[in-house]
Structure formats: structure tokens, C-alpha cells
Amino acid sequence: MSRHLRNRIQDLIFKYLGIVSTSVGILLLAVFIGSILKDGLGRIDWEFLTNLPSRKAENAGILTAWAGSLWLFVMTAVISIPVGVAAGIYLEEYSVKNRFSSMLEVNITNLAGVPSVIYGILGLEIFVRTMRFGGSLLAGACTLALLILPIIIVATREAIKAVPSTIKEASFGMGATKWQTLRYQILPAAGGGIATGIILALSRAIGETAPVIVIGALAYVPFVPKGPMDEFTVLPIQIFNWTSRPDPAFITNAAAGIIILLGVTFLLNGIAVYLRYRWQKKVSW
Amino acid sequence: MRCSKFFPLFVSAVSATILMGCGSGSSTDSGESGTINIDGSSTVYPITEAIAEEFRTVSPDVRVTIGISGTGGGFKKFARGETVISDASRPIKDSEAKACQENNITYVELTVAYDGLAVVVNKENDWATSLTAEELKKIWEPAAQETIVKWNQIRPEFPDEDLSLLGPGTASGTFDYFTEAIVGESGASRGDYMPSEDDHVLVQGVAGNKYALGFFGLAYYQENADRLKLVAVDGGNGPILPSLNTVKNGEYTPLSRPIFIYVSNEGAKRPEVVKFVEFYLQNAANLVTDVGYIPLPNQEYQTQLEKFRTFVQESQV
Numbered sequence: 205m206s207r208h209l210r211n212r213i214q215d216l217i218f219k220y221l222g223i224v225s226t227s228v229g230i231l232l233l234a235v236f237i238g239s240i241l242k243d244g245l246g247r248i249d250w251e252f253l254t255n256l257p258s259r260k261a262e263n264a265g266i267l268t269a270w271a272g273s274l275w276l277f278v279m280t281a282v283i284s285i286p287v288g289v290a291a292g293i294y295l296e297e298y299s300v301k302n303r304f305s306s307m308l309e310v311n312i313t314n315l316a317g318v319p320s321v322i323y324g325i326l327g328l329e330i331f332v333r334t335m336r337f338g339g340s341l342l343a344g345a346c347t348l349a350l351l352i353l354p355i356i357i358v359a360t361r362e363a364i365k366a367v368p369s370t371i372k373e374a375s376f377g378m379g380a381t382k383w384q385t386l387r388y389q390i391l392p393a394a395g396g397g398i399a400t401g402i403i404l405a406l407s408r409a410i411g412e413t414a415p416v417i418v419i420g421a422l423a424y425v426p427f428v429p430k431g432p433m434d435e436f437t438v439l440p441i442q443i444f445n446w447t448s449r450p451d452p453a454f455i456t457n458a459a460a461g462i463i464i465l466l467g468v469t470f471l472l473n474g475i476a477v478y479l480r481y482r483w484q485k486k487v488s489w
Numbered sequence: 490m491r492c493s494k495f496f497p498l499f500v501s502a503v504s505a506t507i508l509m510g511c512g513s514g515s516s517t518d519s520g521e522s523g524t525i526n527i528d529g530s531s532t533v534y535p536i537t538e539a540i541a542e543e544f545r546t547v548s549p550d551v552r553v554t555i556g557i558s559g560t561g562g563g564f565k566k567f568a569r570g571e572t573v574i575s576d577a578s579r580p581i582k583d584s585e586a587k588a589c590q591e592n593n594i595t596y597v598e599l600t601v602a603y604d605g606l607a608v609v610v611n612k613e614n615d616w617a618t619s620l621t622a623e624e625l626k627k628i629w630e631p632a633a634q635e636t637i638v639k640w641n642q643i644r645p646e647f648p649d650e651d652l653s654l655l656g657p658g659t660a661s662g663t664f665d666y667f668t669e670a671i672v673g674e675s676g677a678s679r680g681d682y683m684p685s686e687d688d689h690v691l692v693q694g695v696a697g698n699k700y701a702l703g704f705f706g707l708a709y710y711q712e713n714a715d716r717l718k719l720v721a722v723d724g725g726n727g728p729i730l731p732s733l734n735t736v737k738n739g740e741y742t743p744l745s746r747p748i749f750i751y752v753s754n755e756g757a758k759r760p761e762v763v764k765f766v767e768f769y770l771q772n773a774a775n776l777v778t779d780v781g782y783i784p785l786p787n788q789e790y791q792t793q794l795e796k797f798r799t800f801v802q803e804s805q806v
Contacts, residue, residue: 417558420556422555423538423555426541435524445557452712455689
């Protein structure tokens with residue numbers, strides 16, 4: 205066999221391997237979404253979105269669950285974005301490179317891999333008990349913010365790193381200060397990447413169940429939260445709760461709840477893609 | 490320690506939060522309406538949920554919230570005074586009672602329903618119509634692991650076929666209860682069975698295998714009665730099938746148990762909590778059946794109600 209032919213064959217093998225690997229993921233997702241849609245789509249109507257929880261599957265709705273999820277999403281964003289982005293900028297642009305800062309970096313990267321239930325336990329001790337927030341939205345949002353901070357920090361740093369250093373040097377060369385360089389050159393250029401990181405982190409946060417259960421989010425909440433100190437429930441808990449009920453009609457409800465949660469996640473990811481696109485178009489050097 | 494490296498960030502996160510918290514108007518428990526915080530067993534949850542749902546029509550301004558931290562988790566909050574009612578699928582433990590005492594919390598235990606466990610086999614299983622508690626122990630005790638693997642090891646006349654076992658996972662209260670009632674020690678079980686936290690999986694598993702045997706809450710059997718066969722359990726007085734009557738009158742032993750709510754003295758001082766608990770005991774008989782549990786005899790609810798009213802009076806001091 206000639207070397208030429210062997211190389212061609214290797215190339216083909218790799219190509220098909222790649223196709224198989226890609227389709228495994230897509231197929232699994234398609235099967236999952238297909239079966240969920242089949243089970244739950246018929247259940248979704250206006251009543252399902254606006255009803256309170258009920259013991260009767262056909263009356264049960266997810267109003268308080270999605271309202272709780274929305275509250276939690278907004279509050280987590282308000283807490284985690286400023287802190288996470290500021291920390292990322294500091295670590296990338298200001299911190300002096302020494303043993304302490306490199307240790308800090310390694311640990312933040314490690315924190316991104318800590319199981320979420322551990323954050324729940326941390327949140328329970330610090331926010332719920334020590335700071336006496338109780339099982340409120342505020343405690344939930346603080347806990348989830350802690351959970352996604354490492355992700356936002358890492359994403360911010362990566363986005364800043366991706367800005368060509370020539371831009372930075374040119375800015376300094378024109379006599380700009382560090383802040384001016386950050387404000388007018390680096391952040392606009394890195395903004396798309398940072399926004400994408402933030403939204404991906406936040407969509408992880410709204411899908412979390414374990415940490416919010418640990419801090420005391422509830423299963424039955426017959427009212428929409430009115431302020432950050434109110435008790436709450438979220439979509440994943442409602443879904444989890446329904447899947448453990450004996451009546452099969454609750455399984456249909458759970459499927460319908462999953463569709464709503466998936467829809468929200470897709471919407472958020474869509475916004476992330478759109479933001480990145482808009483942002484990148486604006487930047488021109 | 491990781492946390493300490495993370496501390497500067499953490500401090501900023503916390504201070505941001507405090508600022509936010511101060512700006513917001515926090516809700517309080519005072520006033521006519523009030524909030525009733527309930528937490529505890531997920532076994533009792535469906536009943537309390539049903540009651541809370543109906544209670545909305547009577548007192549729409551009272552906000553009832555229910556958590557599912559489990560019986561133990563619920564009692565922890567109860568002992569800290571974070572909840573006024575605790576759902577429990579077993580009586581309070583000494584250590585939990587002591588924790589309540591340390592915080593000056595007194596309580597009353599009210600039985601609200603019975604919960605039965607069903608032992609089930611496949612529809613096509615025509616040999617195992619009843620099993621004794623001894624036989625169930627022989628099947629499920631830790632020593633049975635990799636030893637009792639054929640049906641004819643349970644009883645010689647059973648077929649010489651592989652025994653396939655299914656049951657709830659070790660984290661569930663049902664598992665604790667079954668092992669305690671059958672093996673004699675909570676949590677002691679063989680490990681080589683197929684566990685699932687999802688009872689629907691257990692139903693599927695038994696319905697799909699002629700030689701399967703499983704156990705779960707009676708409510709799950711009732712929902713899937715057409716696909717499974719119930720096994721009568723002989724606790725010493727002959728084989729008894731679990732049913733509304735046999736659980737209610739205590740014949741179906743040892744796999745039926747009472748389930749409870751606990752109300753604290755703090756709760757008994759608040760009119761909306763008293764109203765809720767009275768409503769609970771007055772309406773449980775109907776609603777308990779709705780969600781698949783077995784109600785107490787009517788006069789027993791009356792007894793519980795009187796027990797509660799006495800406790801309310803004692804708590805007013």
C-alpha cells in the first residue's frame with residue numbers, strides 16, 4: 205500500500221469517527237427532546253402556566269415555580285455579574301504575579317468543579333443561618349451566585365486574554381491610563397465573550413436543584429414571591445417533586461415543566477448568541 | 490483551605506448582598522394573614538399539600554409553605570423554631586426531642602394517616618400469593634446477599650428460577666421503614682437488588698419480569714393495580730392482603746405504619762396555625778384517600794383533635 209493511500213484512508217477514518225461522535229450527542233438530545241415533547245406538550249396551556257400547585261395533577265400549575273425561577277435568575281445575575289467581572293478583570297489586569305495570586309488562580313479554577321450541593325451546604329450555614337436570611341430568595345440567590353462566580357471569573361479572564369496585546373500596547377502608547385485602556389479598548393472587545401460566559405453560567409444556575417433544596421427552597425408555595433426575603437420554589441424542584449408522585453398524570457406535568465425549563469434555557473442561550481453577535485459587530489479598530 | 494483563598498471575593502459578594510438586603514422591604518409573620526412554615530417528610534407531603542390547598546378556600550390570606558427536607562431534616566428546623574409544623578413518617582427521636590427541649594420548644598404529636606407498604610410480584614407469578622414476614626426477612630436480610638438467588642430457596646415448591654429483586658434506594662424513608670419492619674434493623678438490607686429512587690421504575694421492573702419481587706408504598710400499587718400482583722403478608726396471624734380496611738384496623742402487619750405531624754407551642758399560640766391544624770384533622774379523612782393514603786377511623790381523628798385542643802390550651806400560658 206502506498207503511503208499516499210494510507211494517509212487518505214486515515215483521513216477518511218477520522219472524518220467518519222468525527223461524524224459519529226457529533227451525531228451521538230445530537231441524536232441523544234433529539235431523542236430526549238422528542239420524548240419530552242410527546243409526553244408533555246399537550247399539557248401546556250395558559251392554566252398550566254398560571255395555576256398554583258395542587259394535589260390534583262390536572263389542576264396543578266407552575267406559576268409559583270417559574271416566578272421563583274425568574275426572581276432567582278435576576279437576583280443571582282445582580283449579585284454575581286459585578287463581583288465576577290470585577291474579580292476577573294482584577295486577576296487578569298491588576299494583580300501582581302506572585303505565589304499568592306497563582307494559588308488564587310488555581311483555586312478559582314478548582315472551585316468551578318466543586319459539586320453544587322457543597323455550595324448548598326455552604327449557603328445554608330452562611331446565608332440561611334449565620335446571616336439569618338432564612339430560606340429566602342436572597343439566600344438562594346447568594347448561594348447560586350457563589351456557585352457560578354468561578355465560571356464568570358474564568359470566562360472574563362479568557363475573554364480579556366483573547367484581546368490582542370498590540371491593542372493594549374497601542375493604547376498605552378497613546379498615553380492612555382490603565383483604566384482608559386480597560387474602559388475604551390479591552391472591555392468593548394472582550395464584552396461579547398464575557399456576556400456569553402455570564403449567560404451560560406446563569407443558565408446553569410436556573411437548572412440547579414440540589415443547592416436550592418439544601419438551603420430550604422420549598423415544594424409547595426402557593427404565592428408568587430413579592431420581595432427578596434420571601435420563600436420560594438423553582439422549576440427544577442417542582443419537576444423533581446412531580447416525578448416522585450404515584451399518579452402517572454404528574455409525570456405528564458413533570459414533562460410539561462421540563463419543556464418550560466428547556467424553553468427558558470434555550471431562550472437564554474439565544475440571547476447570549478445574539479449579544480455576542482451584536483457586540484462583535486460594534487468593535488472595529 | 491480553598492475557602493480562605495477565595496475570601497476577598499467572598500467578602501465583596503457578601504457585602505453586595507447585605508446592601509441589597511437592606512434596601513428591600515422584608516415580609517413579616519405578623520398580622521391577620523400570617524405565614525405557616527411546614528417542612529419534613531416527603532411521605533407526608535402529599536397529604537399536607539392537599540390540606541393546604543383546600544385551606545386556601547377557607548383562609549386565602551394565610552400563606553402555607555411546605556418543604557420536603559425529610560423527617561430528620563424537618564425536625565432540625567422544627568427544633569430551631571424555623572417551622573411550626575413538622576411532617577414526620579416516624580415518631581420523633583430522643584436526640585431530636587432533646588434539641589427541641591434545649592430551645593424551649595414543646596410539641597404535640599398528631600397521627601394523621603396510615604401508610605402501607607406493598608410487596609408485589611409480576612402478574613404471571615402464580616406461586617407467590619403470600620409470604621410470611623420470616624420469608625421476607627430471609628430474602629432481604631444482609632446475609633441473603635449472593636446466597637438467596639433462586640425462588641425455590643424461599644420455599645421448596647417455588648420454581649427453580651432466578652429471583653430478581655427491586656426496591657427503593659437507601660436514601661428513602663420507605664427503605665428505612667421496610668428494613669426496620671422486616672429485617673429488624675433500619676437500613677440493614679442485602680445490597681444486590683436493583684434500587685431506584687423513582688417508584689415508577691420499580692413498577693416497570695416488576696411488571697416486566699415474571700420472576701421479579703419488589704416493594705414500595707401502597708399508593709403506587711393502587712395507581713398501577715392492573716399491572717402488578719399484590720402479595721399477602723403473614724405477620725403471624727395468617728396471610729393478609731393490604732387494603733384500606735386491613736391497614737386501618739391494624740391487621741396488615743408489620744408493613745403498615747402511622748404517619749404524623751408535629752405542632753410546636755409557638756404554633757399553638759398563633760390563631761392561624763390552630764385553625765390550620767383543626768382544619769387538617771377535620772378534613773384529613775377525605776383528603777388522605779385522595780392522595781393514596783389510608784385514613785384513621787373517624788373517632789380517632791376526633792381523639793387527635795381533642796389532644797391538639799388540650800395542647801393549645803396548655804401553650805397559652
